[in-house]
Amino acid sequence: MAGSIEAYFDSVAEDYDSHKRAGWYQAHGELVLGLAGELPAGARVLDIGCGTGHLLRRMATDQPAIEALGVDLSARMVAVARATGAAHPGLRFEQMDWESPGAPARVEGTGFDLVTCLNCAHYFADPVGAFRRMRHALRPGGRLLLLDRARDGAPATALLGLLHRHLLRDRVRFHAAGDLARMVREAGFAEVRIAARVRRWAWKGKLVTSLAVIQAQASPHTFREDHS
Numbered sequence: 605m606a607g608s609i610e611a612y613f614d615s616v617a618e619d620y621d622s623h624k625r626a627g628w629y630q631a632h633g634e635l636v637l638g639l640a641g642e643l644p645a646g647a648r649v650l651d652i653g654c655g656t657g658h659l660l661r662r663m664a665t666d667q668p669a670i671e672a673l674g675v676d677l678s679a680r681m682v683a684v685a686r687a688t689g690a691a692h693p694g695l696r697f698e699q700m701d702w703e704s705p706g707a708p709a710r711v712e713g714t715g716f717d718l719v720t721c722l723n724c725a726h727y728f729a730d731p732v733g734a735f736r737r738m739r740h741a742l743r744p745g746g747r748l749l750l751l752d753r754a755r756d757g758a759p760a761t762a763l764l765g766l767l768h769r770h771l772l773r774d775r776v777r778f779h780a781a782g783d784l785a786r787m788v789r790e791a792g793f794a795e796v797r798i799a800a801r802v803r804r805w806a807w808k809g810k811l812v813t814s815l816a817v818i819q820a821q822a823s824p825h826t827f828r829e830d831h832s
């Protein structure tokens with residue numbers, strides 16, 4: 605199944621940043637960057653499911669002193685990210701299935717100040733496990749910003765979810781905002797809250813948008829009890 609997701613994103617990688625939806629995805633990046641705010645010089649950022657790396661490029665343009673790593677399942681997405689991010693010395697990109705065991709250990713250990721994950725959670729077969737790995741990648745007190753489509757308040761997204769579940773029978777699952785927050789909490793994060801919601805009939809060239817951004821903190825107390 606990860607293979608078909610990978611194949612799909614391999615096939616769209618070259619056009620991802622020029623596609624008519626690109627502005628929509630970039631607007632998600634702006635939303636998350638606004639919530640991330642100014643990071644200290646040398647801050648380490650990990651973007652999971654980074655795609656073509658547009659979020660990290662934008663972040664590095666505004667804050668050149670950050671050190672950031674983007675990881676993605678699709679080798680072609682990573683190739684585009686490397687090529688377009690080459691002007692930013694603080695950026696690196698690696699091909700990786702975040703759902704594979706030991707994924708955090710493979711991203712040069714832990715200690716990230718900020719983990720971001722945009723429009724990727726609905727592909728995870730085991731979201732709680734994936735969120736737990738994100739917690740392991742963070743330093744104690746580090747922050748998670750997770751953005752995904754939320755199916756509540758969005759009949760079109762809910763319908764698309766049913767199509768995936770019952771007709772396509774793949775693993776794509778759109779979650780309600782409250783369920784995303786609950787799963788992040790279940791993964792051991794503290795201070796979990798829905799930091800932003802966007803519910804619009806028309807937004808950035810796309811009809812019907814329902815997004816949730818979950819913000820959470822890797823609590824020092826729950827940091828190292830498992831390392832899947």
Ligand SMILES: C[S@@+](CC[C@H](N)C(=O)[O-])C[C@H]1O[C@@H](n2cnc3c(N)ncnc32)[C@H](O)[C@@H]1O
Pocket residue numbers: 609610613629630632652653654655656675676677678681700701702703721722723724727728
């Ligand atoms: C819809 S794109 C979003 C890309 C980017 N974050 C954005 O918002 O524009 C989803 C990305 O998640 C990646 N992805 C899906 N499952 C993944 C996994 N298990 N590990 C790493 N990346 C994954 C896909 O390859 C794809 O590039």
